[in-house]
Amino acid sequence: MTTSHTGTGAVDPAVREELARLRDSIDNIDAAVVHMLAERFKCTQQVGHLKAGHQLPPADPAREAKQIARLRALAESAKLDPAFAEKFLNFIIAEVIHHHERIAESNGNGNGNGNGNENGNGTAPASG
Template sequence: MSDEQEVPQALVSLRQSIDNIDAALVYMLAERFKCTRLVGELKAASGLPAADRSREEVQISRLRRLADAANLDPVFAEKFLKFIINEVIRHHNEVAATGSSDQ
């Protein structure tokens, strides 16, 4: 589509909705990582390992069921959650190594 072509209003509206959803996702992830930062500090203070494979398996299974119920590809949902989990574990390891949650 060239710059001179008019973008249909329906497309503009859908893009605005997508932008709003993206913003909500960013804020939701920020809140999630605030919680996981505290979890990392508690784990480090208690001498617990950064990763909890049994909890991860339960959470992945739960998210796959939720994704399926929401008509979202469960494989995609699992990949997304694993990405988040890996970031959380990386941060927990940093907290355990340094004793600080500063990023």
């Protein structure tokens, strides 16, 4: 009647309940993050259009260095591995570059130069 441990079906109900509670929190957090990221990509799209429309250079190394330093400090205070925070930013930047490449391709210039600082205002779309 207690724990037989052959799988989640045969587990102490209290343990299963605790696991479900944690998974619910994980799912809530994931939903929040997905929505935040959707909003973030809306911002970087706007940055891309703005830069393209005003012949601004896509890369801004000083801005990127500041972002990395800031995220690392925030991670530290949140007890998150700062190296992970930096990796995370790079992961996002790579995606934004990918977005901009697709925009460039669909604009027919094919110039996905991949210069993706500032979270991806890298290749600015030709329109805007």
